[in-house]
Amino acid sequence: MPNWLRIAATSPSAELSGLLAEGLLACGGSAIEEQGDTLVTYILSVDDPDAALDRIRDVLQAVLGTDAIELSADEVPEQDWLAVWRAGLEPRRIGARLIVSPTWSEVNAGPDDLVIRIDPQMAFGTGEHASTRGVLRLMQQLDMHGARLLDVGSGSAILSIAGALLGAQHVVAVESDVEAMQNATENVDRSGIAQRITLLCALVDDAFIDAYGGGAFDGVVANVLSSVLLPLLPVFHRALAAGGWAILSGILVEEADTMRAAAEAAGFAIDAEDVEEQWWSVTLLRI
Ligand SMILES: C[S@@+](CC[C@H](N)C(=O)[O-])C[C@H]1O[C@@H](n2cnc3c(N)ncnc32)[C@H](O)[C@@H]1O
CATH class of the missing domain: 3.30.70.240 (Alpha-Beta Plaits)
Incomplete structure (x- = not known):
């Protein structure tokens, strides 16, 4: 045994x-x-x-x-x-309107609430991690209507589904880990807005953005380690149209100063910040 x-x-x-x-x-x-x-x-x-x-x-x-x-x-x-682990999970309200729920739970949703149903399969992407929640809160402070979004490291597709529910016209969800794709596909399929989300198994880098062309997106969401985010800041800047924004997380509070300075050097202004536990999340505006 x-x-x-x-x-x-x-x-x-x-x-x-x-x-x-x-x-x-x-x-x-x-x-x-x-x-x-x-x-x-x-x-x-x-x-x-x-x-x-x-x-x-x-x-x-x-x-x-x-x-x-x-x-x-x-x-x-x-x-x-x-x-x-799955049996211990319950619906969670995150910010004013979003509720993340396991697929099997009953949800008491109000008329303005938006429910994201996730089949919890992995540590990230269930709403159980503070860095995911930081991005979800910051997303609700922006007007997503009609936006073209890029979700970098989409995992379960939780942030992509949130973006589409909040009004994004189209979301490109990119995940480099092939094992996450099946769970993401199932979550997107049950979301009711699958026609507005494209799931891709790829690595977001300069070449990836070349394929779309500079300025192809109005918003980027990326909850990945700060060591991954730092070299991607100029890539995100190039991916965004004028007036675009990027919401980043996966950054520890003690890394915030380094990230602020690097973001400003890459041509962003800091718009909003969020802290939960030791995780810092930030909204950047493309200047
Ligand atoms: C912390 S998880 C975030 C999952 C989900 N977006 C969330 O917020 O809960 C980060 C994911 O990013 C993926 N990843 C890291 N760097 C990437 C890159 N350059 N392109 C695409 N995916 C990447 C990892 O495989 C991992 O699944």
Whole structure:
């Protein structure tokens, strides 16, 4: 019988928590939960638990470049962890109008509410992460009517569906991870506005924007790590039409100054900011 290990890992600094999550996923971790400064996940181990913990420690040290990671493991009885996690999810109101709900829940929606139904399959894209919620709140402060949107790293397509529900004329949802595509397709298909969303499995970079032409979009939403966002700022600027905007998240509060300066250098002005937990989200206006 295989062992399941509940792994709790605390990174030495908040800046490294994104990398720590990536490292845990690389070790085979399923959906990662944030519990304060600690990330918790479940890993299937065919070795003995001590050997498995040593292997996980080695991988995390290599990914983070430090051995200052607090790590603990408890053996837990075999369960369907995805099912346990899914069963704990409930509809969530985010901002004034959006409600993100698992597909199976009943939702008490008011006449002005917009409901996004997601089949929760992965750690991101369910509305359970503060950086996703930051983007969703900032999106509701803008007038999306008639906008052409680019969703960079669309995952479950949660932000694309939100954009279309908020009135965007068309959304190009781009995700580089092929495994996310099926879940995104199902979420978009049940959204009722699938004809306004195009899902693509691709990497957004200069060449991608060349294919569309500069100025092809009125808005960009991107909830990806700040190390990915920084080199993409000039790419987003080129992708946007005059007066366009970009909502960025996946940025830690302590990275905000660096991101503000880089955004201004790339030709953006800061329009609005949002903070939840340690995550900073920002709306940039193209100058
Ligand atoms: C943090 S998840 C965000 C998912 C969803 N948009 C949300 O807000 O919950 C970031 C996603 O971006 C994808 N990604 C990162 N860089 C990308 C790029 N340059 N082009 C396309 N996808 C990218 C990753 O594969 C990952 O699925």
